[in-house]
Amino acid sequence: MNDLISECAALLEKVKQKKPLVHHITNYVTVNDCANITLAIGASPVMADAIEEAADIAAIASAVVLNIGTLNNRTVESMLAAGGSANERGIPVIFDPVGAGASAFRNETARRLLSEVRMDVIRGNISEIRSVAGLSSNTKGVDASEADTFENAAQIARELASKRGCVVVITGAVDIISDGARTAEIRNGHSDMSRVTGTGCMCTSLIGSLCGAAGDAFHGAAAAVLCMGVAGELAHEKAGADGSGSFRNAVIDAVSGMDADILKARGKIDEIS
Amino acid sequence: MNDLISECAALLEKVKQKKPLVHHITNYVTVNDCANITLAIGASPVMADAIEEAADIAAIASAVVLNIGTLNNRTVESMLAAGGSANERGIPVIFDPVGAGASAFRNETARRLLSEVRMDVIRGNISEIRSVAGLSSNTKGVDASEADTFENAAQIARELASKRGCVVVITGAVDIISDGARTAEIRNGHSDMSRVTGTGCMCTSLIGSLCGAAGDAFHGAAAAVLCMGVAGELAHEKAGADGSGSFRNAVIDAVSGMDADILKARGKIDEIS
Amino acid sequence: MNDLISECAALLEKVKQKKPLVHHITNYVTVNDCANITLAIGASPVMADAIEEAADIAAIASAVVLNIGTLNNRTVESMLAAGGSANERGIPVIFDPVGAGASAFRNETARRLLSEVRMDVIRGNISEIRSVAGLSSNTKGVDASEADTFENAAQIARELASKRGCVVVITGAVDIISDGARTAEIRNGHSDMSRVTGTGCMCTSLIGSLCGAAGDAFHGAAAAVLCMGVAGELAHEKAGADGSGSFRNAVIDAVSGMDADILKARGKIDEIS
Numbered sequence: 001m002n003d004l005i006s007e008c009a010a011l012l013e014k015v016k017q018k019k020p021l022v023h024h025i026t027n028y029v030t031v032n033d034c035a036n037i038t039l040a041i042g043a044s045p046v047m048a049d050a051i052e053e054a055a056d057i058a059a060i061a062s063a064v065v066l067n068i069g070t071l072n073n074r075t076v077e078s079m080l081a082a083g084g085s086a087n088e089r090g091i092p093v094i095f096d097p098v099g100a101g102a103s104a105f106r107n108e109t110a111r112r113l114l115s116e117v118r119m120d121v122i123r124g125n126i127s128e129i130r131s132v133a134g135l136s137s138n139t140k141g142v143d144a145s146e147a148d149t150f151e152n153a154a155q156i157a158r159e160l161a162s163k164r165g166c167v168v169v170i171t172g173a174v175d176i177i178s179d180g181a182r183t184a185e186i187r188n189g190h191s192d193m194s195r196v197t198g199t200g201c202m203c204t205s206l207i208g209s210l211c212g213a214a215g216d217a218f219h220g221a222a223a224a225v226l227c228m229g230v231a232g233e234l235a236h237e238k239a240g241a242d243g244s245g246s247f248r249n250a251v252i253d254a255v256s257g258m259d260a261d262i263l264k265a266r267g268k269i270d271e272i273s
Numbered sequence: 274m275n276d277l278i279s280e281c282a283a284l285l286e287k288v289k290q291k292k293p294l295v296h297h298i299t300n301y302v303t304v305n306d307c308a309n310i311t312l313a314i315g316a317s318p319v320m321a322d323a324i325e326e327a328a329d330i331a332a333i334a335s336a337v338v339l340n341i342g343t344l345n346n347r348t349v350e351s352m353l354a355a356g357g358s359a360n361e362r363g364i365p366v367i368f369d370p371v372g373a374g375a376s377a378f379r380n381e382t383a384r385r386l387l388s389e390v391r392m393d394v395i396r397g398n399i400s401e402i403r404s405v406a407g408l409s410s411n412t413k414g415v416d417a418s419e420a421d422t423f424e425n426a427a428q429i430a431r432e433l434a435s436k437r438g439c440v441v442v443i444t445g446a447v448d449i450i451s452d453g454a455r456t457a458e459i460r461n462g463h464s465d466m467s468r469v470t471g472t473g474c475m476c477t478s479l480i481g482s483l484c485g486a487a488g489d490a491f492h493g494a495a496a497a498v499l500c501m502g503v504a505g506e507l508a509h510e511k512a513g514a515d516g517s518g519s520f521r522n523a524v525i526d527a528v529s530g531m532d533a534d535i536l537k538a539r540g541k542i543d544e545i546s
Numbered sequence: 547m548n549d550l551i552s553e554c555a556a557l558l559e560k561v562k563q564k565k566p567l568v569h570h571i572t573n574y575v576t577v578n579d580c581a582n583i584t585l586a587i588g589a590s591p592v593m594a595d596a597i598e599e600a601a602d603i604a605a606i607a608s609a610v611v612l613n614i615g616t617l618n619n620r621t622v623e624s625m626l627a628a629g630g631s632a633n634e635r636g637i638p639v640i641f642d643p644v645g646a647g648a649s650a651f652r653n654e655t656a657r658r659l660l661s662e663v664r665m666d667v668i669r670g671n672i673s674e675i676r677s678v679a680g681l682s683s684n685t686k687g688v689d690a691s692e693a694d695t696f697e698n699a700a701q702i703a704r705e706l707a708s709k710r711g712c713v714v715v716i717t718g719a720v721d722i723i724s725d726g727a728r729t730a731e732i733r734n735g736h737s738d739m740s741r742v743t744g745t746g747c748m749c750t751s752l753i754g755s756l757c758g759a760a761g762d763a764f765h766g767a768a769a770a771v772l773c774m775g776v777a778g779e780l781a782h783e784k785a786g787a788d789g790s791g792s793f794r795n796a797v798i799d800a801v802s803g804m805d806a807d808i809l810k811a812r813g814k815i816d817e818i819s
Contacts, residue, residue, distance in 0.1 A: 021414045028301040028574040029581050029593050035302050035470035040517050046414035047302050050345040053376035072596040103599035141567045141592035197581035243799025244586050253516025294687045301574040308575050308743035313790050319687035320575050323618040326649035526789025
């Protein structure tokens, strides 16, 4: 067992003690799953997207999650307000550029959010991260394009992290977490996760939850991605044969039962640079 | 078995016969659960928040639920229109002041809704009800603050009910229902209910469903809270060990299977004043 | 086994190969179920309702689903833009007139969408389709009215389909699919489906998924309705006794496990004119 996995396991205990409030401005497709997984890991979700209160709610939160899955011009303004409020107070901001690359509006919004808000963590699939990094991207909708291979993913994450001074997470068959200096890869998870909506969004909510308890965003992000990957495996074992409706619930079940021992026994995380 | 539980059991049968239409203007986090639990108890949900139709839909409903979980300036206007339309026609209005106390915007909106709409029932956790009652509140997000003890909850409910001429429900480890003259407490439920999002919102939807069939809002609210509490216990027995994803479905399962006999066998409701 | 069922079974394989992108502008009540059932059948959902991107996202999709369940003036404009963009490119548009007949705003919006967008398929319950067809309707909320009998449903579907040059689907105890020239009826499904929210919306999402892979909207719609009906039966057998929460997941489970053999073994579809 390496140091990184010990760190992740310790953070899991810490989130349950601290119960950080995680403010989400997120899409209406997967918002219920995001709230439930935030509760399952031991944090407390609050979803509030009105411009009149976005900055106020962010100010009392331990982490802010900005997810552009179903963005519109009203909620983009609220994201900017919440992000700015969090930045002023040193509260970590997690950005999920859902569907970046799929439309000019998404690209422009991602660019604007990244320019006006200092993000602590950016999480996306390879297509979304390529788009955010200014590389060619074949984003089609909100799922990663098969044309965007995972080749060089670690390098892309490392460079984007260095450029932006944040942690970059690319989730896929293998997950990459980098803050520019440190890069880790996680070999947990299961392909069933791509058959239900929201596993990416839920992973981002877990990053918010763990970063809301962690002093270090690299460790917070790593612990969250590890929990999600292990939960995907446990859910497959429990409900993979039942179908995707049951699998989805089993993911939340697995997160609600996750503890340091499970993480240590099943986690496959390694620093690769 | 006391009179109150007989009354609740009778109402449960009545809602299945009448199938009241329950108009919700509610948050997008738990709205699916609210619709499903409304169907599960035997009522018919309709969610409609456009200002162009809010008053019209309220006018054909048997109850109106106003829930400010993810309020914004557009939907607040629709809540006012729906509430006013219901008031004109004597249709019961149920108010769920989600997160009252967490931001100035929520406080102001709750104040405005209470000033412009005559509410028949207000349901919240202790932090939210303290906020609505003008008492000091430690609301942090949408979950009750541990700093807001349940001490004097019955008195707070009674006084707020008397002042506003409505039924006040405070849900928690013990649930309180008061219309100022009559006060009941319910000792059902399970702590697992706080590990999934929306159990409060779902309780409010059940209050709407039962009040849509009941002549008396005190009995309607009591029956709804009793159903929710018993459902929480049954769900814990069925799925508590599986995790919070399964527990959530089991709550809806339990409500869909609820009948007068189960309520009479398991309900723990007593008038306390 | 008739030709129609062979056609449906073949389309089921085709959707899994093509993985069509299905752009939804839909309600926030059942949107998660719509996304999950779209993934379950093998297609890829994208929900995007901002006017700034509605036409762009529709342009890269294989089908567009417009569902007015929780319409508002912002999203209606986006529906018009997405529908227009799809029409220009010959991308099929599926219309779900949720609650048509329940308010003047819904009626007017349905009328406007039908007048400005060429729909390839319209799916509703008997009350909604009667309203869209300009017949007397007893719509109360979003569930079919018991006062609107299914008598003459095939004739209503056939006439509306001929008038509009599209496929009309009426779902209920028996499902009718007509393009004016061909009319089929499906005798699958289970009454449990009316005890959970969103089975109509999910059916519409399946129509979008299948029409996104089919050359012929009549076959696409028939295959989708058949899948939904068979899934309802399988879900009842698996989870009917557990309650409506479990049933809902079992529907998605059943769709995720649906294949040509199941469809051929259980499908009850017949051309009736």
